[in-house]
Amino acid sequence: MALVLSEDQQLLKDAARNFCQQNSPIAVLRRLRDEKNPRGYDEAIWKQMLELGWTGMAVPEAYGGFEFGYAGLGIVLEETGRTLVSSPLIASTLLSSTLVTIAGNEEQKTKLLPALVAGEILMCVALDERAQHQPQNIASTAQKEGDLYIINAEKTFVLDGHIADKLIVVARTSGAQTDRDGISLFLVDSSAEGVTITRTIMVDSRNSARVELSDVRVPREALLGEEGQGYAALEQVLDIARIGIAAEMLGSIESVFAAILEYLKQREQFGVLIGSFQALQHRAAIMYSEIELCRSVIRAAVNSLDDPECSVDERAKYASLAKAKLSEVFELVSNEGVQMHGGIGMTDEFDIGFYLKRARVAQQFLGDACFHRDRYATLNQF
Amino acid sequence: MTALQEFRDSTRAWLEENCPPSMRTAMVPEEIVWGGRNAEFVNPESRLWLERMAAKGWTCPTWPAEYGGGGLSKDEAIILSQELARINARPALTSFGISMLGPVLLEYGSHEQKMEHIPKIVRGEIRWCQGYSEPGSGSDLASLKTRAELVGNHYVINGSKVWTSYADKADWIFCLVRTDFEVPKHAGISFILFDMASEGVSTKPIQLISGSSPFCETFFDDVRVPAGNLVGQLNDGWTIAKRLLQHERTMISSFGLASGQSDRGGTTSTVASVEGAAMHYRGDSGRLSDPVLRDRIAQFKIDSEAFALTSQRSVEESRLAQGPNATSSMLKYYGCELNKRRYELLLQAMGSQSLGWEGEGFEADELQVTREWLRSKANSIEGGTSEVQLNIVAKRVLGLPDMLGMVQKK
Structure with missing residues (x-):
């Protein structure tokens, strides 16, 4: 598998980078935060992202997409991470479109995918129920009653929950609370009776919500995939999304490290540039080494997404490898980013704090380093 | 059929015919062929294998044929290494002439010097x-x-x-x-x-x-x-000295690469992998019972895999450029630290059975772990300490200002 970008991938990367730097610099996130923007993203910029085709890259042509592959989406996310772009690209495209593509039936795909690609609807996945990511630990229930399912659920840390038109709710139709079997996926309108969505303001200034479903009645057609067999598709999609998020984290890490290097080369103390201090040089060199490892991991993981020879299990290993490693390194680099900038790194005026805040949320999202090391061990049979 | 495919087919056929059976088994330390005037061949098939490979210049596949090398393109050399790996072939010759001197002599030596020394390195005549x-x-x-x-x-x-x-x-x-x-x-x-x-x-x-x-x-x-x-x-020897050190680092960093692989002294050994050893010495099956050690081993394996991918990427990138680059310092640093971590984890995995020095009460591979653990401490010292590698990364790769250099000039 190639670990260097192909020419097409490089072109896409350059274009995405230019777009993010020019149209969605970090000042946009700062503005959204300061004005307490109710939607949490800039609709004009999102419209431009739609025009660039980013929502359709991984979607089959038959459903309005461009079939450029998931790798393309990973590459774009690496660039949006660089300037901390807040947009529905993760919840609607990376998670929801992928889940509909993989688990949906013909009718659901025909109905939903073109609308998602065109940005006519926004969606989200309501999965987590606790403070930690435990995708198999599902207490939410869906009871069958005649032709209907009655869903009761309490979900937290739902990305874009409060702006989504439709939710994909993970609920249990049978089995014990931590069984793989018995987990089902449901399409639920956010306006349906019994759905309560509360926005939660997170430290990274991105969207998140709590979602409660109280006796929400949905028809059989709302079932995404087979009843009780939703977990396999969900896990596959989570792995794709974990790799996408890890790619986004790489972009952010590289941004912080570039800022660190710049500062080490311009800040003077004791009459010399602080970058000449060996105590800082070695820490910078160690960070560089770790980031080089991250780059290789991301190239391998992103390219595995479209590799027909890569099995679901192998991709799971790449996903946990990537999410574990990038989570550790983002923690390291975001902390050093503040420390090496000294006092100015603690000020809100300076951007580095945005990355520190984003780092922790990204680390938790879809499983932190501990979760993925545990999973990696299990996948490797120990 | 493309020329490369033809090369692959003919290489495969040649190896089938010429690689002796015992040369297709895992290398044992006593049988490593170092060559030289007083070369020892514990296994007679090692000599045969060396002679056949050397005659084709395949002990140094990409070196110019004019000096006895294989004269292969990078793509052909990759195919050769793949075909050698396919039959699990041992290296025909291991030497500092190949891994360190040869590359710089080809770059900086005179025609006469190359004519005198390179063919003897290729054939393993001089150590x-x-x-x-x-x-x-x-x-x-x-x-x-x-x-x-x-x-x-x-x-x-x-x-x-x-x-x-x-x-x-x-x-x-x-x-x-x-x-x-x-x-x-x-x-x-x-x-x-x-x-x-x-x-x-x-x-x-x-x-x-x-x-x-x-x-x-x-x-x-x-x-x-x-x-x-x-x-x-x-x-002007310092220029050559530094260049040679880059080649040396590339060689040493391969220790770290090997440390991520589970094959160590054959797959049947209980100490073939850290996680295997940890479960064996605890009597676990299926899942390692110590959650702390399990997490640390997982972290080590993740870093090993990431490092292996980085080495692979470095090879792919160097195909576009010539020779090793400044990343050799990073690879040397990381690979050596990784190998040291591996042995510390292996000690934890094996407990007191990893701490025997000699004699009764320990298996041969357990005693070998003790010695290898101690030997691994040199990995981050030889070929430039880890601290020196970090200095090089800071200065040459990151372009940080050089206070040390001012001291060195004195």
């Missing part, structure tokens, strides 16, 4: 050792004091080297000597080659914390070396 470190010059290598003075058309060499691997077994040495004491230290060093059988050369083995070792002290007492054995320009 080389490296005369770099001195008792007073470790990390600060450029402060070396071994002197070479021109008398007529010979250099007369006086001084001593340390950590000379296999000096007692080597036929020739590539050596850093000071040819000018009046200039800043980097500017007065030359790179010279000479026969270890020359009068005035003596060696003394060094015993390490792990027991016996290949390292020696090497002494030069009025050793006369023909002036034509100086490689490159007089007093």
